[in-house]
Amino acid sequence: MINEILWPVATLGGLAIFFGVVLAYASKKFAVETDPKVGEVRAVLPGANCGGCGFAGCDALADAIAKGEAPVNACPVGGAELAKKVAEIMGVTAEETERMVARVICGGDCDNAKQKYEYQGIQDCKAAEMLAGGSKSCRFGCTGLGTCERVCPFDAIHVVNGVAVVDEEKCTACKKCIEACPKHIIELVPVSKQVRVLCKNTEKGKAVVEVCKVGCIGCQKCVKACQFEAMTFDNNLAKIDYSKCTNCMVCAEVCPTKAIYADFSKRKKAYINDELCIGCTICKKNCKFEAIEGELKQKHKVLEDKCTGCAQCAVKCPKKSIEMR
Known part of the structure; x- marks a missing residue:
């Protein structure tokens, strides 16, 4: 009885050891060399796997960046800080880009938009869209059933009073909501x-x-x-x-x-630093709203009630004496 048990166990154990050795040898013999930068880039990526970069996930993006097939700032979730880290790993310079956020192009909430009927079907924008374009009389407006809200992996979009609203602090511009919206009314816009x-x-x-x-x-x-x-x-x-x-x-x-x-x-106003202003009148000439007064070689003044915060005076000032705040 003992032999009947030991021999099969010994045979299986021997086979396991044999195939383990063969597999270990094969893994080294036929191993595919990988760029160590792939692992370094993957380590700093957020791991959201949202697909906002256009790749299947963070692993695919790291591989593409290491091969030079994707820019160092391809990850919308990490933003400028992540781009700098990836650029350091790759030994390149990251281009400065402004953060983008999703915005819903519709103001037709329950108070502003008229309703055609009371929808009682599946709580999905695409389903409602198939029923005469949704319950709102405006066929272009937000359906308001939260399909975009459910696909957002960052809890950055919610339906408020019948219209989807984006929390720009949480938004990573991953484009999930844009792809999900059947009305195509969500766009990426510079956050500023x-x-x-x-x-x-x-x-x-x-x-x-x-x-x-x-x-x-x-x-x-x-x-x-x-x-x-x-x-x-x-x-x-x-x-x-x-x-x-x-x-x-x-x-x-x-x-x-x-x-x-x-x-x-968030509308800013221009303020002139009297100590730096030389009265060159460049700001006055460039103001399209006649919001700056002052003569040549005299200290200039901003008329706050006319200033729109366009900042063109600050951009043109040669002495950088104008601050927007």
């Missing part, structure tokens, strides 16, 4: 830009007013008021060219329906 058009309705004014109180009616007052050619008008909609926008917020001030949102609490 405090102005946005909250409407995607391409119909004409009368049709817009019938379905939403805060829709863009195509009056183009914003286009005429913008002093920096940042406001454009296309397909019955006002649009912002953020490469030209200075955060002056004048477009939001003149919009009759408040379809253009601006965070006026």
